[in-house]
Amino acid sequence: MKDNEPVLTCRGLSKSFGPKKVLDGLDFAAARGEVIGILGRNGSGKSTLFKILLDLIAPDSGNVSALGLTPDGSGKLRGLIGYVPEKPSFHGFMTVEEVLAFRASFFPGWEEAKAAELCKTLGLDTKAKAGDLSKGNTAKLAWICAASHNPKLLLLDEPTSGLDYLVRDHILNGLISELADGGRTIIISNHRMGEMGGLLDRVCVLKDGRISADHRADFIKTESYRVLARENSPLAEEPGVKVLNRSGSVSELAVFGRDRLQDLKTSGKIDGAEISALDLDSAFKALLGE
């Protein structure tokens, strides 16, 4: 397989729950080896998208192709994807060991030695009851379940939310180790993307049921600007330009792309621009609002 070959393609995905349209003609593709961050506000449809990819729910329309398969309700695709749900839950009466043995039967690529090794690295007691695990240890177990079958595609739904620094470190290191093994495509949804900044190749913003912005991570790092300027006439928001703050005639803008910045400067709409680099968290925040 070549590196730019798509591992995952979604075309025109739509899904409604009652009157609420959660996905509305979403197009999305991921290439082999890519690490993609899906940025979206709470309720923007990230988890719905993941559930469709996992063949847990069917879209109203549109199609999905992942790892050469299409979701058909058989669960075959699910056995090839590593998934960390937002709120992992396990059968509370089982021990960690039993959970792992139980999971192993669903995944053709399950590697018992890897699961044992990960338990050791993460310091997870295999004799403990799943129901007694702390939030941090539950997250570790979810990660071990996702990684132990060496999936070519990993879907992580808010994998670090609510975890302390040390557990988060463990999960990030696990991700990095999977990446170092090569050939893994990883899709991470997170509403606080800053901590993932060093891992991502691409950031997609999910808004109004579709991908509203799709940028290379290094583009966001090198070509997002904070512009402090005097507005000559009230600026209408346009793609790539977002008003962060406005007090009187002075505005603080987030601008994405060198060309966009150049256009803005020569448009006559603003005066006396003071330009600096936009920090990553502010850039993500601006993208979310865009």
Place this chain on the structure above:
Amino acid sequence: MIKIDIQSPTPIYEQIKTGFKGLVRKALMLPGDAAPSIRTLAAQLKLNPNTVARAYRELTSEGFFESKRGEENIVSPKAKGLAEADTKNLKARIAEAVADGLKNGLSAKDIEEIINKVKRDTV
């Protein structure tokens, strides 16, 4: 051992390269020393291993690393000279920036403040 600022507009692989050159210049790494593996450094710095691999590839093609013992990246005898050349380059760039600053009307005190701020943020 290397400090990365993921907020910085300087590409991360460049920051890694500069970091290693700094370590050699400060004699914390010596010719013959092995650099941490890509996996280890990526985990330490919370970076995509591909980014670390790119920095290592470029350091190898510049002759800063030599890949002798299997997969290991060894600091080459030439590394010190390369790091010094880098320093000379950086000094020239700083001198140029300071000269521009003075022409623009910055005072020596303004420049000192910049230096202090940068020191606080990076050291």
